[in-house]
Amino acid sequence: MARMNLPSPISLVRVVEVIKGELFGDPETLILGISEPSTAKQGDLVFAWTKKFAQQAFASEATAVVTTQDFACKDKPHIVTSNPKLAMAVLLDFLFPTESLPPQISPTAVIGKNVQLGKNVFIGDYAVIGDDTVIGDDTAVYPHAYIGRKVKIGSQCRIYPHVVIYDGVVIGNRVVIHSGSVIGKEGFGFIWDGERHRRIPQIGTVVIEDDVEIGANVCIDRATFGETKIGKGTKIDNLVQIAHNCVLGSHCVLASQVGLAGSVQVGNGVVMGGQVGVADHVQVGDSVVLLAKSGLIGNSPPKTQWAGYPARRRMQWLRIEAALNHLPNALKLLHQIAQRVETLEKQFG
Numbered sequence: 001m002a003r004m005n006l007p008s009p010i011s012l013v014r015v016v017e018v019i020k021g022e023l024f025g026d027p028e029t030l031i032l033g034i035s036e037p038s039t040a041k042q043g044d045l046v047f048a049w050t051k052k053f054a055q056q057a058f059a060s061e062a063t064a065v066v067t068t069q070d071f072a073c074k075d076k077p078h079i080v081t082s083n084p085k086l087a088m089a090v091l092l093d094f095l096f097p098t099e100s101l102p103p104q105i106s107p108t109a110v111i112g113k114n115v116q117l118g119k120n121v122f123i124g125d126y127a128v129i130g131d132d133t134v135i136g137d138d139t140a141v142y143p144h145a146y147i148g149r150k151v152k153i154g155s156q157c158r159i160y161p162h163v164v165i166y167d168g169v170v171i172g173n174r175v176v177i178h179s180g181s182v183i184g185k186e187g188f189g190f191i192w193d194g195e196r197h198r199r200i201p202q203i204g205t206v207v208i209e210d211d212v213e214i215g216a217n218v219c220i221d222r223a224t225f226g227e228t229k230i231g232k233g234t235k236i237d238n239l240v241q242i243a244h245n246c247v248l249g250s251h252c253v254l255a256s257q258v259g260l261a262g263s264v265q266v267g268n269g270v271v272m273g274g275q276v277g278v279a280d281h282v283q284v285g286d287s288v289v290l291l292a293k294s295g296l297i298g299n300s301p302p303k304t305q306w307a308g309y310p311a312r313r314r315m316q317w318l319r320i321e322a323a324l325n326h327l328p329n330a331l332k333l334l335h336q337i338a339q340r341v342e343t344l345e346k347q348f349g
Helices: 012-019 051-059 084-095 314-348
Strands: 003-011 022-024 030-035 044-047 064-067 078-080 182-185 190-192 197-199 205-208 219-221 227-230 305-307
Touching (some): 003 084, 012 022, 012 078, 012 084, 030 084, 044 051, 051 064, 064 084, 205 219, 219 227, 305 314
Parallel strands (some): 030 044, 044 064, 182 219
Antiparallel strands (some): 022 078
């Protein structure tokens, strides 16, 4: 975020009412935009949650700063809050709410038999909804989305263009699925029968619980039996693959290009960095953190941090990486020692 003009000016006292902070300065000061410290101008509000950001913010042309008590400065009006980053999210949500779509069903949409639509539903151009599907109140299905048969979608969901939801998938309330994602495709299951790879039918489903957000081009495969499940409040970035029979707990965060093999069990509050890979049937405990590019091939106890490939406990991985930096010099020294020993053997027999 470089700089963003507000739809209309807002006073600092109103900002405080929204984010629940403590104001130091003129409450009637008007804010015209929100900016980063490095690009702030007169009229801007800046959020600073680190010492470096706060120093830049108070030295900038910004009119006011939202920061913590530890970083506050009397040089200009400021609002003190325990979590400036959270305050920024709350204020942006207040100032730039999600667009409200009018209830309508496009004449070009294809609606199957026995479809149940709730109140204030939006169905965009060329969307397809299969037979016996149920869609809850205030849900929006954007143009060119495909929803199969016997799908259940809750209220206040957003299904963006070119999303594909296969038959029988169950989606909770306030779920967001971004463009290009595929939910409920058959899992990758094959068995060699002596002549060819024979498909194992995937007859389960996918269940996505309330308040889940799924990024663009995410693939979540249906279970062989039972359910592939995504727990409530979990957030999934773009380009993530979740294989059949995986179960994710609540409030997990998966960054871009994470790949989970089949039947992975993930606890609550787990964080996976970009390009993390997890082997099949691995169990990931509650509140585990997997650093970017790590490859987990065994179970991880709760509240642990892992890194590297194969993934190791974070501190062990750091020690190994530090030791590897010294390896070239160590090898050079060993070579010198070997040469010296060889010379001494020739001299003294």
